[in-house]
Amino acid sequence: MRLFASDNVTGACPAVVEAVLSANAGLAASYGEDYWSTALRAKFSEIFETEVEVFPVLSGTASNALALAALTPVYGKVYCHELSHINTDECGAPELLTGGAKLIPMRGANGRIVPDDLAQAIRGRGNVHVPQPAVVSITQACETGTVYRPSEILEIAAIARDHHLKVHMDGARFANALSTLGVTPAQMTWQAGVDVLSFGGTKNGCFVAEAVIFFKPEMAENFDFLRKRSGQLISKMRFVSSQLLAYISDDLWLQNAMVANKMAQKLSRGMAALPDIELAYPTESNEVFVRLPDYLIGGLRAKHRYINEDELDGKAVRFVASWVTTDEEVQSLLDDISQCILGAKA
Amino acid sequence: MRLFASDNVTGACPAVVEAVLSANAGLAASYGEDYWSTALRAKFSEIFETEVEVFPVLSGTASNALALAALTPVYGKVYCHELSHINTDECGAPELLTGGAKLIPMRGANGRIVPDDLAQAIRGRGNVHVPQPAVVSITQACETGTVYRPSEILEIAAIARDHHLKVHMDGARFANALSTLGVTPAQMTWQAGVDVLSFGGTKNGCFVAEAVIFFKPEMAENFDFLRKRSGQLISKMRFVSSQLLAYISDDLWLQNAMVANKMAQKLSRGMAALPDIELAYPTESNEVFVRLPDYLIGGLRAKHRYINEDELDGKAVRFVASWVTTDEEVQSLLDDISQCILGAKA
Amino acid sequence: MRLFASDNVTGACPAVVEAVLSANAGLAASYGEDYWSTALRAKFSEIFETEVEVFPVLSGTASNALALAALTPVYGKVYCHELSHINTDECGAPELLTGGAKLIPMRGANGRIVPDDLAQAIRGRGNVHVPQPAVVSITQACETGTVYRPSEILEIAAIARDHHLKVHMDGARFANALSTLGVTPAQMTWQAGVDVLSFGGTKNGCFVAEAVIFFKPEMAENFDFLRKRSGQLISKMRFVSSQLLAYISDDLWLQNAMVANKMAQKLSRGMAALPDIELAYPTESNEVFVRLPDYLIGGLRAKHRYINEDELDGKAVRFVASWVTTDEEVQSLLDDISQCILGAKA
Amino acid sequence: MRLFASDNVTGACPAVVEAVLSANAGLAASYGEDYWSTALRAKFSEIFETEVEVFPVLSGTASNALALAALTPVYGKVYCHELSHINTDECGAPELLTGGAKLIPMRGANGRIVPDDLAQAIRGRGNVHVPQPAVVSITQACETGTVYRPSEILEIAAIARDHHLKVHMDGARFANALSTLGVTPAQMTWQAGVDVLSFGGTKNGCFVAEAVIFFKPEMAENFDFLRKRSGQLISKMRFVSSQLLAYISDDLWLQNAMVANKMAQKLSRGMAALPDIELAYPTESNEVFVRLPDYLIGGLRAKHRYINEDELDGKAVRFVASWVTTDEEVQSLLDDISQCILGAKA
Structure with missing residues (x-):
């Protein structure tokens, strides 16, 4: 995915x-x-x-x-x-x-x-x-x-x-x-x-x-x-x-960007509210960088979530929203993360 | 044009x-x-x-x-x-x-x-x-x-x-x-x-x-x-x-090329049959190179035909057929050329 | 100089x-x-x-x-x-x-x-x-x-x-x-x-x-x-x-290097023994890097000593000994420095 | 040589x-x-x-x-x-x-x-x-x-x-x-x-x-x-x-060049006067280019004369005079060539 x-x-x-x-x-x-x-x-x-x-x-x-x-x-x-x-x-x-x-x-x-x-x-x-x-x-x-x-x-x-x-x-x-x-x-x-x-x-x-x-x-x-x-x-x-x-006509570019940014904000806030997750940088555009514990990385992968390998080492995991991202998709990712956390705490 | x-x-x-x-x-x-x-x-x-x-x-x-x-x-x-x-x-x-x-x-x-x-x-x-x-x-x-x-x-x-x-x-x-x-x-x-x-x-x-x-x-x-x-x-x-x-599927590329080549052949033969025109090279693909007298270049331009300037000097005028070229378009170009020649001979 | x-x-x-x-x-x-x-x-x-x-x-x-x-x-x-x-x-x-x-x-x-x-x-x-x-x-x-x-x-x-x-x-x-x-x-x-x-x-x-x-x-x-x-x-x-x-014949290169290194050692030790001077790096070849207070830089320049400008900013002042450097020259430089220091303390 | x-x-x-x-x-x-x-x-x-x-x-x-x-x-x-x-x-x-x-x-x-x-x-x-x-x-x-x-x-x-x-x-x-x-x-x-x-x-x-x-x-x-x-x-x-x-002082460069050019002229004229040799280009500086028959190339090599291999193919053999070239050396080369020619005619 x-x-x-x-x-x-x-x-x-x-x-x-x-x-x-x-x-x-x-x-x-x-x-x-x-x-x-x-x-x-x-x-x-x-x-x-x-x-x-x-x-x-x-x-x-x-x-x-x-x-x-x-x-x-x-x-x-x-x-x-x-x-x-x-x-x-x-x-x-x-x-x-x-x-x-x-x-x-x-x-x-x-x-x-x-x-x-x-x-x-x-x-x-x-x-x-x-x-x-x-x-x-x-x-x-x-x-x-x-x-x-x-x-x-x-x-x-x-x-x-x-x-x-x-x-x-x-x-x-x-x-x-x-x-x-x-x-x-x-x-x-x-x-x-x-x-x-x-x-x-x-x-x-x-x-x-x-x-x-x-x-x-x-x-x-x-x-x-x-x-x-x-x-x-x-x-x-x-x-x-x-x-x-x-x-660049009819504000298309700005509308697309607005959707992407908004979804990134939602994702960023949702993650920041969860335990064990730390924002690596403030979220100010459509990219969210977080530091995740290993169990979360493993858990998300088990759920077929894509984890950007290049970013893992010394940096952070990146999630990018775009003009096609929906509220439901963000919520679904947040749900997956929550489940992983709950599972780990259980 | x-x-x-x-x-x-x-x-x-x-x-x-x-x-x-x-x-x-x-x-x-x-x-x-x-x-x-x-x-x-x-x-x-x-x-x-x-x-x-x-x-x-x-x-x-x-x-x-x-x-x-x-x-x-x-x-x-x-x-x-x-x-x-x-x-x-x-x-x-x-x-x-x-x-x-x-x-x-x-x-x-x-x-x-x-x-x-x-x-x-x-x-x-x-x-x-x-x-x-x-x-x-x-x-x-x-x-x-x-x-x-x-x-x-x-x-x-x-x-x-x-x-x-x-x-x-x-x-x-x-x-x-x-x-x-x-x-x-x-x-x-x-x-x-x-x-x-x-x-x-x-x-x-x-x-x-x-x-x-x-x-x-x-x-x-x-x-x-x-x-x-x-x-x-x-x-x-x-x-x-x-x-x-x-x-490259379903022979699309070959069909397109066949049309272009065929139209180039038609144009080449049509031109070669006219006086004052000399083929610069044999026509073996979809490009036709001819040497044209100045009056023909002028005449075609007057008819809003595109003459490739880069090719004029020491080389030849180039006409290129493509997968969209039609019999009618070739004939129309040949007709324009014929008219120019007739006009010059008159 | x-x-x-x-x-x-x-x-x-x-x-x-x-x-x-x-x-x-x-x-x-x-x-x-x-x-x-x-x-x-x-x-x-x-x-x-x-x-x-x-x-x-x-x-x-x-x-x-x-x-x-x-x-x-x-x-x-x-x-x-x-x-x-x-x-x-x-x-x-x-x-x-x-x-x-x-x-x-x-x-x-x-x-x-x-x-x-x-x-x-x-x-x-x-x-x-x-x-x-x-x-x-x-x-x-x-x-x-x-x-x-x-x-x-x-x-x-x-x-x-x-x-x-x-x-x-x-x-x-x-x-x-x-x-x-x-x-x-x-x-x-x-x-x-x-x-x-x-x-x-x-x-x-x-x-x-x-x-x-x-x-x-x-x-x-x-x-x-x-x-x-x-x-x-x-x-x-x-x-x-x-x-x-x-x-590289007859140990010439090594003899030259030995002289240069030895003179650098002498200079380095001499400087290190003086107040207000700090070695920037250990002296292990023929270059001596020191941090000098401004008054010393000014004083040495007044004595027509060459101070490497490129090295001054954020780094250190460099003195380089070579195969031609003599004990007398090293001593003379050390004397100049000592004089500057004494002058400043006076 | x-x-x-x-x-x-x-x-x-x-x-x-x-x-x-x-x-x-x-x-x-x-x-x-x-x-x-x-x-x-x-x-x-x-x-x-x-x-x-x-x-x-x-x-x-x-x-x-x-x-x-x-x-x-x-x-x-x-x-x-x-x-x-x-x-x-x-x-x-x-x-x-x-x-x-x-x-x-x-x-x-x-x-x-x-x-x-x-x-x-x-x-x-x-x-x-x-x-x-x-x-x-x-x-x-x-x-x-x-x-x-x-x-x-x-x-x-x-x-x-x-x-x-x-x-x-x-x-x-x-x-x-x-x-x-x-x-x-x-x-x-x-x-x-x-x-x-x-x-x-x-x-x-x-x-x-x-x-x-x-x-x-x-x-x-x-x-x-x-x-x-x-x-x-x-x-x-x-x-x-x-x-x-x-x-460039005291006309040194011009004197050196004059010697080189003069020796090249002597060599060029000497060669041009011989049979079987053709000047490839007029001799106007210190380089002499000649076309030599194969027997002459072989003969000169047998006499340990240097023949520039790079120049042989399609171009010409090059002889270069310089500020150290002497009359005797030019004459000696001409003599070698003459001997080769005579030998071949014999």
Whole structure:
């Protein structure tokens, strides 16, 4: 039972399906010169309240690594949290696509970079022996399921600007963070100092659709070539653009995120109320991280519940809610856990 | 009017659409551990009459560049035709993903490598100053719309084997070549000495679906990591695998290719029968290359016919038929051309 | 006054000079097929009591990065100390020359990796999302001036072997470590489990001479090509080989190292005996790291003593003794410090 | 007998030896902040009659590949002759150090790019599928031993400028070309439109000394980092800088080149006057390329003359004169050839 294993076990939501079917009628220009790709840029510009450059790509890994490639020289340093996806889960894609830039893993509670730590860590400019400070990358919502407040982003971006660094945001769960914070997309990005956003659609209702969004068009100057040479420029671009277009229209993305977040809250509160379970991080988006005793892990597995093995060792067990998660499913999981606990106490 | 501009202006065919919709029901394991990805491997193994390893990817460029990355050391040489897609149309993706291997462009009539030329060109093994001969890559159907005969592939592969080179086939239009030759997939690939195939689905009826297929599993050993770090491992893999599964089932791919090839033949013969037009290459798949006088180019543009600018200079004008092309559309294009010619002669 | 600033402010020692002059008589085959290069391999094999492969290169950075490139796949992880030269002082050379491998910085007292920490850190084998554990790199003598005991190396190498990792040693100050420990070159390397050594000559009596030494020839199979494509294969190789040959003959390297270490000991003890100075690390080779109060830093600068700025911030001030350092020079530095202290107390 | 095998079988000339010995006295700042490195920049600026940026490196391969890395984006095209050293003899170093740029091999008589061919070849700007035109690289004296006239360089550079390309000159045998043409260094470089020069010293009297010279300082902005991360920034830089400083002082480089060229001329004329020998290219520097019948190759080998195997196949046999070559040695070689011919005719 893959339920709660991840938000990428879900399919695409009806409006996205409809959009792809609709884009499939007739012929269209290839490589992004189609109607949907053009409309997508306009729609994103409207949503972000500024002119943006938009480059659809096929995976979050590519989206992040290519964004970094646009922002750092080959001898650059990218400051990131040690738990960040770019640092731990992309099998070296950032190193490959940037041509060898160096990720600098930073500590910080709840998976978030601490501004003061960043200020301390940015060193070595002009020292030829040292990769040069170039980018800071933050994840929103971050890998622990918590979110940066806009004031935190502002603070981090101010430090970055003072040191001539660019600011990248990994927004694989951008909509979830937005829904939690109740701010505008602009407030959470360029108005807070973000230069480039890796915008995720796949986890929250698309088939496969991500995009790199530049808030400063001059930084996107060479991006077409970077995307092409990484194999992320697909010929039938309309089939990605149309997904994203539907996804960000009519508040679909926010509604999906709201469901996912709400179900995660329910799950989180339910678990926190039980004995023997400890929340590993505050639940601020659609991911719930808990520390479970071994008997509970065994018990849940006996009930065919999926336990994320990668997270077990030293970290925590992750349960992910998504736009398809229902009250009943959450309750059923909580019931299973309660039964395991009762059984153990008996 | 994008008709005939390319085969990537088309959408996905009904059975592929159906397959994606069907795969969209319910949850599925991510990163290729789903039903469709497993079934795809079995189906490809059946079609190729041998156990193959299959890695779906998102673009032909990625498919080619990653296949090469699996076959060459970073200091390797990849022999290819100077007109090959990997040499001319991938913006350096092979160089990037192989870590710096060197493409050696070769001449040869009709876009095809001449076995004797290859034998002559393979030099420098063990010479430390020289990138080391590693791979020969051929395109089937090739970039001029012609096809290698199995005997030619055999001969090229024999030379490769003699010199310890691997053999890669760019099969972006694999089905079209197969349809032309009337041989089996096995005969056109591993039985002729091909080690790895970049198998194309996008141009012939899929939304976006390519795959790297290894005929010798031991060569695929590290491919999972190469694919991941290039950003081509997508989480919801079922949506690519299901396309390919439908595409290679029930002879769909061959039927689509047969239509495209037949329409190209009709167009080619129709054009060849007209004055002032010269076929640039024999028409052996779904692409027709012709040399047109300027007045015809101007005339067709005046009729809003798409003329591929890139091909004009020194090469030829390309018209591409596809699985959606109809007799009427071919006739209409031929009529337009005839009118232009008549007008010019008047 | 650059004295004590580094061991690379020194020139070459007389026997090395003589060797180069002698190699300069007459013609010689290029690219390492000369007498000296051949003799060098034999001499290193004798010294290490096993057949080794030797590849002279021009810089420590190249020596390290190329050694790693021979040991890790492009998607590999290299475990190293966070203070290691490869992690902090090579401007991304390891990332470039390995094709994107990822350095995993580890903590550990006195700049040395703790075996247990390494065992904990090696994770993710077979997980496609994660760069694959490939190499552990240790520096001997390490960046803090301390040395690994052979038993520590054995322990680290055993963990590495258990996890199928290769073991690299950065031996920029190899002779200094050897001199401290009083063991044989074999005991400190391959007998303790080291696979590849970056052997340094420049800092301890050569003009410019480093070498990558393989204890398992099969690992060196492709190294000729890796070296060439990085620009480290020089035509007149004899002028590097002859330096190294003289350097490792007649115990020259050990004598030079002994002088340097002894002078460092004298300096270290002298400083430790003074008020207001704290040794940052035990002095176990030719580098002395101390924490100095600001007034002392200012005072020494006023006396035109070189203070290494890079080391000041959060770390310590470094003084380096070398084969040219004399008792008088050490005493003179100690006297200057004493004067500063007395002045401040007055 | 390596005589005539190459100019890199020679040692260093007395003034260069003297300079190194002199630089070896005492301590000096490392990493290029020494007296000799500073003086070198001033001397080169004087010689080139303009302010230049100078970066000593260790090999011609590194010098070329790093210069290209400074001039091309990672997705760039470098136009070069198909016989150029960067294309044939650097084992992929340009591809590695540029991060994947693509060399475009061009034909052209006598190893030289034909301006009209270049103008034709520069295509694809702005086309995302195509690596972007970025650099043209010429070799002076070129790989066939001929030289570009300043007017040819001007013409090539004008085409480059029209298309926004940078101009690189591989000057491994710069002095030889200069000596042949009797022009000034400025006339042969920046006044003719060259942006960056890979200046060679090793082949013409140095131990190991090359330099990348920028005529437009703004292009050198990031070069320090590129050089460091490739492992070409050595700590004891004075030992390279001092070689180059002596080499370009007191017309030493030109005198050495004059001897080499003169001996090559004598050899070339002598051979051309003999039956059965055909000059492959005009002799315009210190290299003589001839086509020899098999019996002559065999005969010379029987006399222990070195025949360059790499050049035999499809190309020509190469004899290289150098600053140490004497009249007697040339005559002796000619005599050997004559004897072989006479023997064969007998």
